[in-house]
Amino acid sequence: MVTKRKPTRVKSAARRRPRRKSSAPPPEPHIKREPVDPKEVQLAKGKGTAETGGGPGGHYWHIETGKKRAGNIFINIIECELYGEHPSVQIHLNKDQRGKQIGRVAYRLACEESGYEKVYAHMRKSNFASRRAAEEAGFKALDDKRTQLTMVWEHPSQK
Numbered sequence: 001m002v003t004k005r006k007p008t009r010v011k012s013a014a015r016r017r018p019r020r021k022s023s024a025p026p027p028e029p030h031i032k033r034e035p036v037d038p039k040e041v042q043l044a045k046g047k048g049t050a051e052t053g054g055g056p057g058g059h060y061w062h063i064e065t066g067k068k069r070a071g072n073i074f075i076n077i078i079e080c081e082l083y084g085e086h087p088s089v090q091i092h093l094n095k096d097q098r099g100k101q102i103g104r105v106a107y108r109l110a111c112e113e114s115g116y117e118k119v120y121a122h123m124r125k126s127n128f129a130s131r132r133a134a135e136e137a138g139f140k141a142l143d144d145k146r147t148q149l150t151m152v153w154e155h156p157s158q159k
Contacts (some may be wrong), residue, residue: 033099040065041105043113048074057087059114063097063106070097073110075119082144087116089153091130103133111137111153118158121151 041063048060053074060074071093078088089110091103111119121139123130131141131149139151 035101036065036105038101038105041070041102041109043073043106043109046072051076052090059110061106061110061113063091063093063102065097065100065102068097070094070100070102071106073106075110075114075116082146083120083150087114087119089114089119089121091133098129101133101136103130104136107134107137107139107153112155117155119153121153122148123151125149 042065043061044064046060046062048054048058052058052072053060053076055076057077058075060072062072063070071091073089073091075087075089077085079085089107091106091110093103093106107121121130121134123134125148127149131151134151134153135141137153138156139153142150142152144150
């Protein structure tokens with residue numbers, strides 16, 4: 001007895017999906033911008049969500065330069081096996097406000113206003129702008145061999 005095979009369907013070129021090269025957008029060229037006067041950078045207390053500083057022990061601020069909003073910064077209490085429970089800072093600057101040295105001032109102000117003796121920052125090792133801003137704000141890199149860079153800021157009275 002001979003069995004009939006179902007014909008296999010061949011996708012035509014028109015129906016094939018194009019192959020995706022990469023999901024990441026190409027890097028933007030660095031734009032040199034005029035630095036903002038550090039005295040113009042201020043933090044305005046805001047109401048964050050549970051994920052953005054609104055939870056127990058957290059803080060949320062809008063970053064302002066003059067009367068213009070430049071982004072936000074917040075501190076959450078997080079848990080990790082290496083450092084235990086600790087305050088962790090994250091910053092987000094609007095694209096048009098990056099490269100103006102706002103981050104370094106905002107990092108320092110947020111850490112000082114938080115009332116914590118130590119604040120940690122976790123970032124990709126390839127994020128050179130955030131690392132530089134954190135270093136300028138007084139953060140020190142910790143050598144912990146993980147994929148992310150961990151930095152710590154200590155209140156000046158604790159040094």
